[in-house]
Amino acid sequence: MNFNRKEYTDDELLDLYKAILKPRMIEERMLVLLRQGKVSKWFSGIGQEAISVGATLALEPDEYILPLHRNLGVFTSRHVPLDRLFAQFQGKKTGFTKGRDRSFHFGSNEHHIVGMISHLGPQLAVADGIALADLLEQKEKVTLVFSGDGGASEGDFHEALNVAAVWGLPVIFMIENNGYGLSTPNSEQFKFRHFTDKGPAYGIDALQIDGNNVVEVFDTVRQAADSLRKSPRPILIEAVTFRMRGHEEASGTKYVPQELFEKWVKKDPVVTFEKYLLDELVLTQKTLDSIREEIKQEIEQALETAGATPLPEADQQEELADMYKPFEQQVVAPATDARTEKRFVDAISDALRQSMERYPELVLMGQDIAEYGGVFKVTEGFVQAFGKERVRNTPLCESAILGIGLGMSVRGKKSMVEMQFADFVSSGFSQIINNLAKSHYRWGQHADVVVRMPTGAGAAAGPFHSQSNEAWFVHTPGLKVVYPSSPYDAKGLLNAALEDPNPVMYFEHKLLYRAVSQQIPDDYYTIEIGKANLVAEGDDLSIITYGMGVHWAKQLQQEMPEVSFDILDLRSLLPWDKEAVRATVAKTGRVIILHEDTLTGGIGGEIAAWIAENCFELLDGPVTRVASLDTAVPFSPPLEQEFLPKQRLRQKVEAALNF
Known part of the structure; x- marks a missing residue:
């Protein structure tokens, strides 16, 4: 393996070595704990550490990273306390999810990390949302999100890259190409030869790197990040690598030809870099022994702390309360008695306009909602009032836009996502059910997103523009669901929904838009959510x-x-x-x-x-x-x-x- 140190000093190379060695040593210890039954499951990243470590160290500490199963090096390189990390793996309350989720299914805003969900693809759009928030605030930042080669077969991959390209979002899409999606080889996943073939199709730059060369990873990501901060746009980096263990330990590796192991063991990212540093006299055996001993002691001390922590005691009230970000709604009365006759559709438009004025952090997103004003003309004139940065036409990418809403929430923004018809929300179902609804319960990150949905039958629109699908969401803890019947309620409940920091599904019956009118307050006001x-x-x-x-x-x-x-x-x-x-x-x-x-x-x-x-x-x-x-x-x-x-x-x- 060719390590080109360029202008990097001995100390910088040593820092890279320490950073890549730590996750390897933790992994080796985790495999022992797994056999002892002290860890329930483990997704090994042995053989792929250079990607996580090199990419993380190449970014600024306050730039967000969205990792996957095999990215332990992201967490260790961001100095996440090992005792909390091990408590997380063991389902302890001192972990990041209070025992509610496992492995890397968590985030930490303190460390600027947003963890994965098992569906893999949806986190790509969350990265878009974080990058969009940075762009709106004119911050010269990048966001880096990981995807495996298997996960890149999901539609979320396409949607996230497409939106990032169209909107010019500073996102680094890091594709870890290790040749397999669990046991399925790439030849059965896709027909293209390299992921770099995909970049030009989206209109974005694409690079391929040796994912086992930590210096190459670090240098490539550092240069890409510098470029994206100055000229915001997405980039795809394909890191070619190989995992030396199974998808997870229980699956084994029998499906992998032995000659592949023989080939890739010679490219072990830790062993080869260590040998290079020893040959270059950057590292001595004495220094190496000292580094290993220091890391070993840190691991053992953290394991002792985590192991001494008891498993959580179930508290029903706490479990129920943590499904939602705590929020005590204070009902707002109109400031004056002034009232105007408004149709249902006008009341909704009123609420959106007044909430946009009230919350400068609120961004509206949806198909055709900008100059066209939406198919029902709810947002007509909004571009002139608030600008295209806050009133955003979206590609036909429902899942990505909903995920962007969560990413915006991570950065303190509010989002309103309009489904052109409630029926189309099924294309973003996983984002709502598995990301927006569960995020606060899992790791304390609320999703400040309102999803507006024109719903209902009676207009002879057929099976795909007429469904009443509110029950899909009523079944999902973590969401709130409102469904007004009058202009007065439509305005007050939409204002309340936009005020609430939790995800709200807001249903609007299409036949009521122009068929029902009522005298409603001109001023901003809210109605209590949950009150009949x-x-x-x-x-x-x-x-x-x-x-x-x-x-x-x-x-x-x-x-x-x-x-x-x-x-x-x-x-x-x-x-x-x-x-x-x-x-x-x-x-x-x-x-x-x-x-x-x-x-x-x-x-x-x-x-x-x-x-x-x-x-x-x-x-x-x-x-x-x-x-x-x-x-x-x-x-x-x-x-x-x-x-x-x-x-x-x-x-x-x-x-x-x-x-």
Whole structure:
């Protein structure tokens, strides 16, 4: 192996050696602990240490790195305390996730590290978000994110590179090409020869380096980072390497031809660099022995500290509380009595505009939301008011944009991501469910992201522009879900959602945009998330609903003046107002739960179950659900009307009254 030291001093080379030796020695100790059952699982980076160490040391300490399984050297080179690191591996509370996640599935803002999730690809977009925040603040910084060759087959890889290229984001995409995705060789992963072939297709520079040469890695990343700080843009670096252990220890290496081990053992990044330094008289055997002993003592002392720490004691209240960043909403009343008649769509636009004025750190992102104003014209005129840096057209990359929202949160920004239609959110499902929702619970990093979603049927738009998919997210701890039915609520709840530092899924029924209007305050105001609204009071029967269901219930109330209805608009679906539900059940004793979502798996089943468990003695009859058919949303109007629950509501009400 050719080590070109260039202008680097002996001390700089020694620092590189110490940095690459430490993760190797830790790994060797971890393999022993794994056999002893003191560590549950281990993903070895032996053979790949030069990439982690060289790249990390090449960056400034306050520049973010997003590592993977085999990047222990990132953490050790950023001087993460070993006792906390070992506690993390052992599931102790003194680890970075309080025992809630394992290995490198965590981050530390103190050390400017954002760890991985098992889905691998989504973290690439998070790096884009961190870089975008730096760009908006005109900071000359770069962000470095790792991907394996296998993980680069995921769509998130394409989306992250595409957005970074289009937006000129200073991101170093470091591809560790070790030849295998678990047991699958690269020949079965992709047809191109080198990852450098991908760069030109995205319009970005691409380099290939020897991933086992720590000096080459360090020098290449240092030069790239210097260039990107002055001229922000992404770059792809392919580091060719090989892992000498299995994907994780339990998988073994039988699937790898023996001749590959024989070839790559000669390129061991620690052994070859050590020999080079000894040959160049930069390192003596005495110095080497001293370095090894110092690292060994540090490891053993840290293991002793971590080992003496007991496993965490489960505390249900703490577990539940940590799903969300602590936030006590202070409801904001309008400053004056001034009111104007506004349509539903105008109320949403009002909220966005006033929140943009209130929070200079808020950035809006979505397809066609800039000059075009969005397909529903919610953000029309926003570019002129706030500029294209804060009102950003996005490529058709839902997953990447949602991940960018999390990355922006890491840097203290707020994000609003508009899905052109709620149906399209499925393309970013993993980012929401596995990244935004779990981030605070896992390592204390909140996701200050609101996802706006035009939803609902009734416009003959067919199966892919009409779905009611709120139940997907109500099932996910860590999210909040709101669904207003009136202009007043639309503005107040959107302002509240944008104020809240936790991820909020905000549903807007498309048919309400221009069909419903109301006198609403001109000033900024908020409504409490989690608080239902009793829109009609009666004694005979309760209809618990939200969104379009509120209007169906009010229409039925007019058609059946002989019946005295309580109509409870939930407004928030996660959390939902249990006290208000109990109150209306106690009042009427007869309950209809109405929603546009399909019957099976809808939130109505959850509410009905809660009523049965907690309000059974208050009931005068069975709780009845009225919902859409368990089919996809059909296109033809007669089929769609049959699909929707509106025409079945009266029948169910009559049955409940006659029970």
